[in-house]
Amino acid sequence: MADSVTVLQDVGTSGTKTLAILGDGFAAGDQTAYNDYVRDQVMRGVFLSDAFNEDTAAWNIRRVNLESANSGASTRTWNLMGTKKDLSDDTFTENIVDTALDIISNGEWWHNWFENGANTQASIDAALAKWAPGADFVLIVVNSALPGGLRSGTVLKVTTQEVAAVIAHEFGHGFGNLADEYSAAGKGNFTGSEPPKVNVTIETSRSKVKWRQFIAPGTPVPTGVGADSGYTAGTKPAGWDDQADAGLFEGAHTWETGISRPAVNCRMRHNSDEFCPACYTEMKEHHHHATGRTFRTMVPGRFTGIGRSEFFGIDDRSVGLYRADGTHWQHVRSTAGIIPGGWGIRPGDVYLAGDFDGDGRDELVVYNSTWWTIPLLGLIKVATDGSLRLVRRFDADIPGWGGFATNDRFLVGDFDGDGRDDLLIVNFTDWVMPYVATLMSTGTSFTLTRRYDGDIPGWGGLREHDEIHLGDFAGTGRSDLLIWNSRDWSSNYLGLFRQQRGGFRSIRMYTDDLPGWGGFARNDRIYVGDFNGDGKDDLYLFNGPDWANPYLGMFRSTGSDFLAQQLYDGDVPGWGGLGQHDRFLPADLTGTGRIGLFAWNMVDWGPNYAGRMRSSGTGLVADWREDWVGEWHLGSSDDFTVVRPAARRIVIDPGIEVGAGAGTVTGDVAGGVAGRASGGTVGIAADGVRGTAAAGVAVRRRLTTPGHFLVKAGPDRVIAHNRDWLGTIRTSVPLTLDSIYNRWVHDYRHGRNW
C-alpha cells in the first residue's frame, strides 16, 4: 500500500483552515486501525462534540496514510534513576525501528513523551508538503502502547493510547489559544503578572475580570477561593451549573492559588467537560469567520421528531440543525463538507424540506445545478440525532424528465394524497418550451409519473413567467396547483389545477379578474393560507403599485372556486396604511389554525415596520412595531421565515376516512372527520399522547399509516434573520422578541457574545 491522502472533510479553501492528520508506526496491515482511530477519536469524538461540531465547517480535514515498514513506533525507555527532576543522570534503552516519521515514543512525562529521530522533522515536512501543503494544524497519531501527547505550536503528537477527550483539550490550546484551568499538585501560588490568555486572570474585582460579561450580577466575585477551589462563596444558587455558569474561581493555569478561572468545570480543567462560557466564546471567535456561517438561509421542518420544531441553517459548505427549546434555540448538529452516502455540500445547493416517506418527520431534498459538471438531485434522511444520510441521488436526470437543467425548480406537495410529500419539477426557461412534471415519492426515491410539455390541460400554454403556488384548496390532503401569469399574455390568468386520475386537470380558470378583486393587474401577488381554519387553503391577493391605493383581498376556497371574503382598499384596520412595498408571510400567528399574515415594510416609510394581521376567519386586524421588535432592529436586510411548532401524531380508527373539512381536532373527537365525527375515536398517539390531551390543529391530514395524522398546538414561530443575526418573534401577542443571537446560536446562562 502506497502512501495516500483521504479528504475526510472538504469545506473549500476560501478562508477556511486545514487540519492534517498523519500516522506514524502504522504498517500496511495497520492502516485500518489508524483509519478507525481517526474516525472514532477525531471525527466522532472531537468533531461531533459541542463547540467543535458547531464550527466543524471551519476545517478541511485530511487524513494522510503513511506506510511504515514496522508495525509500532520506535520506543525509548528512560530510567530516571530515582531523581525525576534531574534529567542529567537519566539513562535509557531503546528499540529503534523503521517508521514513516521516525518518531520515538518514550511514555515518560519527564521526557516530553516523544523524541524525534534524525529524520523526523524532515519527514513531517515532506509529508505535509506533498499531502497537505495548506495545513494550519497537524495531528500526528503515533502507534504505540505507551501513553503520550506533545504539542509544539500547531503540531500535536499523541499515541494511540490517548482518547478524544485528550485531543479535544489539546485542541482547546492549539485552536483557541486557551490556558489550562486546572491546578497541578504542589505548584503553589502564582506571582506573575496578568497572563494574556482569555480564560485566566489574576484580577479579583468584578469590573476587571476578562469574562465579567458572563458573570451574573448575583454571583459573588470571587466565587471560589483557596487552592484549586470550587464554589466556596456560600451555597450555590438554585439551578447553578458548574460548567455553564461563570464566576471567579481560584486555581488555574496549573497554579493552585493566585490566579483564577471562569468556571468550576471546563474542558480546559477536566478533559471530559464542555467548554466554560469564556473558552467557548474564544473558540467561536477563532473559528466563526472560517465556518462561513450566516443566518441568511433557513429551511424549517420537524426533522428529528414529530414533537420538535426545528430548522436547518444552510451555508455554502455546511448545514446546521437547530431545535426550539422553549422560546430559544439550541444547536443540534452540524454537517460539513460531505453528507454520508455521497453528497458534497457546495455553494448553489438548494434545500427543501418535506415528509417524503410519510412518517411525520421531514426529510431534505437538495438540488445543485451549478457546482458540478452535471446537475444533481438528492434525497437526504435526517436521523433522530440530527445526522444526515443521502439515500438517493439522481445524476443529471431523472428518468422521464429528459435532463436536469440550470433553472429547474422544485416545489413540495402531496399530489396524490398518499401521505407522502412529492415534488413538482418545473423549468420555464432552459428549453424551447416550458416543462413541468410530477415526481412522486416512494419513500426512498422519486418516480416521474407525468410530464407536461408546454402545457397543462386547461391552462392554454405554459409560459416563462408562469408562477406556480401549491395549496390544499379542497382540504383533502392533496396539493393543488394555482398558476398565475400576468406578463406573457394580453390578459392576466389564474388557474386552479388538481390531480385527478394521475394527471393535473383544470378546475377553474380566471381571466383578468377574480370576483371581488376588481381586476387582475401585473403586480398582483398571491399568498396561500387557510385563513378561516376550515381545512381548505384560501387566498390572499395583494397589489401594491398598480392602483391608486394598495389592495389586499381575502378569497375563501370552496374547494373548486374562490369567493371574495374581504377587500382592503389602502389599509387593513390597525396597520396604518398599506404600502406599495408591503411584504407578507402567511403564518398561524395565534395558534388558532387560522392563517394570518406577518407583514413588514422597510421601504415606503421613514421608519421600518413589522406587524401582524390576524385573521378572524372573515377579516384581518393588524398591529405593528416601528423600527424595533424588542432588541431586533428592523432593517432592509432582514428576512423572515415561518417555523412550524411541535406537532403530535393522532391516531384515528383506521376505518374512518379523514375527509374534507378536517380542521381542528378537539378532545377525543376528531372534528375533521367529515360527517362521521361522532364515530371517530382518538387512540393512543405514537408519542404517548392519549385521549383528550391530543388537542390541536390538524396540519397534516394523512400519513402513510392509515388513521394517523398530525395536529399542532400553538402558533407558528417567526424567525427574523440576516447575515449575522437571528431573532425569534412571538406573534401570539403584539410582536415581541423571544430570543436573539449574533453569529452563533448559544444560550449563555448570563451575558452574551456581543
Next chain:
Amino acid sequence: MDETERRRKRVEEPGESAGRRHRAVSTGVSAGELKGKPLAAGERSGLAKPPLAVARRSAAQADRAVSSRKELPLPRESDVAAAEHGGRSLRLRLSVEGERITVLDAVEVDEPASLPQRVRGTDFLEVRAGDEVLALQPLIDPGIAVGIPDARDTTEFLGHREVELEAYELTVRVPLDQADRRGPVPIEIAVYRASENVVIEPMRIGADRGALGDRIARVATIGGLSLDELRGTARGSTQRKQDDQKGRDDYTA
C-alpha cells in the same frame, strides 16, 4: 405613471365585504378554455426534451441508489467551482531563534492563501511587501513544547510539562498572485508578541498596531527577502534538513 393618475378599484369601502357586483368581472370559466393572444410571439430558442418514453430509457443510469457500504462518487466540479479553488501560494518554512528568523525552505503549492478578516491572540506572524500585508496568522505558544499531563500518576498530578525551545519552526503561505502584483518589493517577515489577547484586522493593521502602542512588540524579524529568490529556491530542491539551512546568510536579516 404619476401616482395620482392611477385608477382606484371599483369596490366597496375598505374592510367591508366584497361581492360579485361588477358585471365586467369574470366569474371564472370551466376547464379547457384557451387563452388570448400571447404578448410576444414565442420566438424561443433551445432544444426540446426527448419524448417521455425515450427520456425514461435514456436516463436509466441517472438513478443512483445509495449503498450503506460505499459512498457514491461525486462528479467533477464545473469550471465555476474550479475557479473558486484557484490560486497558488509559496509555503515558507521558517526557523525562529531568538530575534532571528531563517527561511528553511520554500515550496510553491496549489493552495491559495488569503488574508483572514481578523486574527486574535497574543503572538502573530506577519509577511509584508512594503506596506502591504501578504500574510498574517496567529501563533499559538510559539517556542514552547507542551507535554500532556500524566494520567497514570495518581499520587502527584503535575499537569502539562512546558519546555522552552531554543529554536522553533513555523510555516506560512504567501499568496503568489498578490505578491506578484507588488513587483520586486523586498519581503519582510516578523513575529510579534502582545502583552494581552488582541484582535487585529489585517486590512487596517497599521491603525490597529498604532492603537495597541507598546502592548505589542516585534520580537523576531527577517527583511530584504526577494520573492524571485525564494521562488527559485522553491523550484529547486525544496526539502532540506533544518541543520543544512542554518548559516544561510542570504536568507537571514
